[in-house]
Amino acid sequence: MKVAIIGQGYVGLTISAFAAKHHEVVGFDLNSAIVSQLNKGISHIEGVASGDIKQAIFEGKYKATTDGSEIAGSEIVVIAVPTPLDVNRKPDLTYIDSACKVIAENLTGPALIINESTSFPGTIRNYIKPAIEKYSKQMFDHLYAISPERVDPGREDFNQKNTPRLYAGLTLEATAKTRDFYSTFCDNLVEVSSPEVAEAAKLFENTFRQVNIALVNELAQISHALGIDVRETLDAAGTKPYGFMKFAPSAGVGGHCIPVDPSYLADVAEKAGVEATFIKRANEVNLDMPQYIAGRIAKDNGGSVKGKKVLVVGVAYKPNVADTRETPAELLIDALNVLGAVVTWNDPVVGNWHGTESSPLSGADIAVVVTKHDVVAAEDILKSAPYVFDTTGKVKGAVQL
Numbered sequence: 383m384k385v386a387i388i389g390q391g392y393v394g395l396t397i398s399a400f401a402a403k404h405h406e407v408v409g410f411d412l413n414s415a416i417v418s419q420l421n422k423g424i425s426h427i428e429g430v431a432s433g434d435i436k437q438a439i440f441e442g443k444y445k446a447t448t449d450g451s452e453i454a455g456s457e458i459v460v461i462a463v464p465t466p467l468d469v470n471r472k473p474d475l476t477y478i479d480s481a482c483k484v485i486a487e488n489l490t491g492p493a494l495i496i497n498e499s500t501s502f503p504g505t506i507r508n509y510i511k512p513a514i515e516k517y518s519k520q521m522f523d524h525l526y527a528i529s530p531e532r533v534d535p536g537r538e539d540f541n542q543k544n545t546p547r548l549y550a551g552l553t554l555e556a557t558a559k560t561r562d563f564y565s566t567f568c569d570n571l572v573e574v575s576s577p578e579v580a581e582a583a584k585l586f587e588n589t590f591r592q593v594n595i596a597l598v599n600e601l602a603q604i605s606h607a608l609g610i611d612v613r614e615t616l617d618a619a620g621t622k623p624y625g626f627m628k629f630a631p632s633a634g635v636g637g638h639c640i641p642v643d644p645s646y647l648a649d650v651a652e653k654a655g656v657e658a659t660f661i662k663r664a665n666e667v668n669l670d671m672p673q674y675i676a677g678r679i680a681k682d683n684g685g686s687v688k689g690k691k692v693l694v695v696g697v698a699y700k701p702n703v704a705d706t707r708e709t710p711a712e713l714l715i716d717a718l719n720v721l722g723a724v725v726t727w728n729d730p731v732v733g734n735w736h737g738t739e740s741s742p743l744s745g746a747d748i749a750v751v752v753t754k755h756d757v758v759a760a761e762d763i764l765k766s767a768p769y770v771f772d773t774t775g776k777v778k779g780a781v782q783l
């Protein structure tokens with residue numbers, strides 16, 4: 383089958399690499415730099431090997447493009463574009479809208495259109511289908527389905543093949559064709575009764591994480607105030623073989639999913655007349671963590687970090703990836719700057735961020751670890767400053783969150 387995948391980022395490229403083992407894949411993206419790299423067989427995503435892209439190109443199974451007309455003739459179109467929050471922290475569907483436009487303007491026959499981008503219940507039925515119909519010059523009987531993506535970039539034990547995948551179509555035919563498509567490269571398909579259930583389940587999975595991370599971050603603050611080691615407490619609670627799931631304290635949540643998706647659920651809840659109180663409170667607790675950490679560091683350093691050289695170690699939102707979207711390091715740097723510190727950052731995996739280069743891991747008065755990549759040795763972090771504050775629990779000998 384000819385499959386068009388709209389968006390060649392973390393989700394779209396991952397799907398492209400798996401789908402290209404069985405289908406002819408056109409990876410459409412607006413970013414010409416990414417497209418030109420991909421056509422040279424260079425992957426920009428951890429977890430997608432350049433060798434796999436090169437092999438697929440060599441076999442004539444993969445091509446990246448910025449040209450919407452190359453979507454023509456596709457039997458399946460997968461949407462994998464960003465679904466961020468706008469300035470008011472409300473769902474921003476502008477990327478979905480532009481994806482719908484390019485699909486509508488370029489399809490030359492009926493296709494199955496699947497949304498993998500994370501969004502609120504009702505997106506495929508009430509937003510994507512009407513948008514494609516609005517932009518289409520020629521009306522085709524397209525089928526529509528949802529299959530929310532669960533990829534965890536950088537993870538090696540779970541991938542497209544062995545991660546259970548939810549799916550549902552707007553019609554029985556759409557559901558059946560969606561199952562046929564994913565069964566070519568996924569072993570565990572879970573059909574649900576409506577697209578809205580799949581959309582809601584995806585949002586709830588990430589809301590569950592966000593709320594539990596906030597809870598454990600609150601516990602970290604309580605434990606510190608009581609003089610108890612939070613990680614030992616969590617290890618102790620984790621010995622209960624049922625009814626408990628361990629989450630780790632941190633500088634907050636980052637990435638394109640956990641800080642964002644719950645707000646999609648909160649927004650749709652509010653529109654339906656239900657206040658999503660847990661989601662709001664969890665957002666507040668997680669977003670306040672950098673402020674709390676800056677306060678702890680100042681207190682430990684004679685009450686002030688004014689004029690002190692503070693090195694933020696690890697600005698990616700999680701270990702071993704270069705993704706800095708919504709990273710708590712950003713809020714921490716802001717909080718330290720407000721307190722008058724002279725802040726630099728070190729992250730060899732990210733390399734370049736906001737137009738500045740990663741600083742050496744040395745010569746600071748204070749180092750604060752937000753993310754600990756495997757390639758950065760704990761001993762080197764400890765040597766980088768006389769005072770090291772660790773939010774990750776991975777730098778033994780540092781002051782712990």
Ligand SMILES: NC(=O)c1ccc[n+]([C@@H]2O[C@H](COP(=O)([O-])OP(=O)(O)OC[C@H]3O[C@@H](n4cnc5c(N)ncnc54)[C@H](O)[C@@H]3O)[C@@H](O)[C@H]2O)c1
Binds near residue numbers: 413481501532639
């Ligand atoms: N990153 C993850 O771990 C993850 C996991 C599960 C679900 N998701 C969801 O998947 C969706 C995509 O996320 P991502 O992390 O892959 O984003 P990303 O930023 O890595 O990639 C998105 C790509 O889409 C391109 N793009 C934007 N608008 C476009 C358009 N109109 N046409 C074609 N290309 C366009 C961008 O240039 C970019 O390359 C989001 O809804 C996200 O919430 C992400």
